Amino acid sequence: xxxxxxxxxxxxxxxxxxxxxxxxxxxxxxxxxxxxxxxxxxxxxxxxxxxxxxxxxxxxxxxx
Numbered sequence: 244x245x246x247x248x249x250x251x252x253x254x255x256x257x258x259x260x261x262x263x264x265x266x267x268x269x270x271x272x273x274x275x276x277x278x279x280x281x282x283x284x285x286x287x288x289x290x291x292x293x294x295x296x297x298x299x300x301x302x303x304x305x306x307x
Contacts, residue, residue, distance in 0.1 A: 244286075245285050246287055248269070249262070249267075249269070249291045250268065261291055262291070263292055264297045271301060272304055275307075278305060287301065289301065
């Protein structure tokens, strides 16, 4: 699987910008749990303002 993950701020006209995961409504904990449960393999692209921090957050959440 190939997917892009980010928190998203929406305005009247749709997507405004990407957000830091912990400042968004993205339920990354349950998403990572589903990836583990279904043995998802592939590539996750982080489209997030603080790329390194959120990539490490996803990685550590996935490995818990």
